[in-house]
Amino acid sequence: xxxxxxxxxxxxxxxxxxxxxxxxxxxxxxxxxxxxxxxxxxxxxxxxxxxxxxxxxxxxxxxxxxxxxxxxxxxxxxxxxxxxxxxxxxxxxxxx
Amino acid sequence: xxxxxxxxxxxxxxxxxxxxxxxxxxxxxxxxxxxxxxxxxxxxxxxxxxxxxxxxxxxxxxxxxxxxxxxxxxxxxxxxxxxxxxxxxxxxxxxxxxxxxxxxxxxxxxxxxxxxxxxxxxxxxxxxx
Numbered sequence: 001x002x003x004x005x006x007x008x009x010x011x012x013x014x015x016x017x018x019x020x021x022x023x024x025x026x027x028x029x030x031x032x033x034x035x036x037x038x039x040x041x042x043x044x045x046x047x048x049x050x051x052x053x054x055x056x057x058x059x060x061x062x063x064x065x066x067x068x069x070x071x072x073x074x075x076x077x078x079x080x081x082x083x084x085x086x087x088x089x090x091x092x093x094x095x096x
Numbered sequence: 097x098x099x100x101x102x103x104x105x106x107x108x109x110x111x112x113x114x115x116x117x118x119x120x121x122x123x124x125x126x127x128x129x130x131x132x133x134x135x136x137x138x139x140x141x142x143x144x145x146x147x148x149x150x151x152x153x154x155x156x157x158x159x160x161x162x163x164x165x166x167x168x169x170x171x172x173x174x175x176x177x178x179x180x181x182x183x184x185x186x187x188x189x190x191x192x193x194x195x196x197x198x199x200x201x202x203x204x205x206x207x208x209x210x211x212x213x214x215x216x217x218x219x220x221x222x223x224x225x
Contacts, residue, residue, distance in 0.1 A: 009152065012104030016111035016145075023111075023118035030121050030130070038184035042131050045176065046121055049138035052165070053114050056145040060107060065153055068161045075168040082176035089183045 013061040017054060024050050041085050048078040099151055106148035113141035126192040127184055135177040142169050 006014070024047060031043040055071045120133025146162040153159075185200050 008100045008104050009107075012107045016107045019108070019111040019115050023115045026118035026122045027134075036127060036184070036187070036189045038180055038187070038189055039127055039130065041180055042127075042134050042177075043121060045173075046117060046134040046138060049142060049169075050114055050118070052142055052169075053111060053138075053145055056142075056149060057107060057111070059149060060103065060152060065158055065161075068149070068158065068165075071165055072161055072168070075165050075172070079168070079172035079176055082172075083179060086176070086179035086183050089180075089187065093183065093186050 009060055013057040016057040017061075020050050020053050020057065024054075037089065041082065045078060045082060048074060103148045103152045106144050106151070110141040110144035110148065113137045113144065117141070126195075127189045128181060128191065131177055131181055135173050139169055139173050142166070 027043050027046045027050060031040050031047070034040045034043060052071045052074055055067055055074070059065060059067045059071075114137065117134050117137035120137070121130050124130045124133055143166055146166055150159050150162045182200075191198065
């Protein structure tokens with residue numbers, strides 16, 4: 001068993017990475033399938049949160065804290081994207 | 097030794113919360129239910145994972161950046177989901193047929209129409225008080 005070579009945190013971060021990958025597949029399914037546009041926006045939001053979680057497990061797997069900066073910037077940018085999409089849809093509804 | 101186990105448990109627990117969120121976004125019937133599932137649970141998952149990282153590194157930089165991430169996520173997720181759900185309601189995204197109260201809808205806007213006995217009870221309590 002190659003997994004026994006890792007420490008406790010290594011095994012835990014690999015398990016978290018596997019769980020987050022399965023969740024990412026579910027969210028992507030909703031992104032492709034979603035009947036309406038807000039469904040897709042919510043799926044993208046969830047995928048961004050899952051990406052932040054993946055970066056956390058990467059930080060704990062490698063032990064390098066530098067990757068935490070990426071999570072900070074993703075957490076900032078996702079909010080801007082959500083607000084921009086909401087504004088755009090609102091204007092489109094008002095024009096009709 | 098014990099801090100390693102604490103970090104491992106927190107990490108896997110946070111990942112499980114995110115997995116619950118993605119299960120909700122696949123299985124629930126309605127857009128509003130899906131939004132309810134997909135905005136609360138990942139916040140808690142990110143919170144738990146950040147606590148794990150802070151316990152693991154236990155220095156100034158990890159604590160500062162982790163608190164910044166928690167602050168951003170907990171401030172921005174409710175605002176963004178609120179805006180998107182309002183826009184979705186004005187776009188006319190369909191609701192589940194078992195929806196009881198919709199305060200933004202014109203037909204069911206007065207709760208009085210739907211539940212007259214509850215309103216009578218509340219008004220009686222106000223008169224008594």
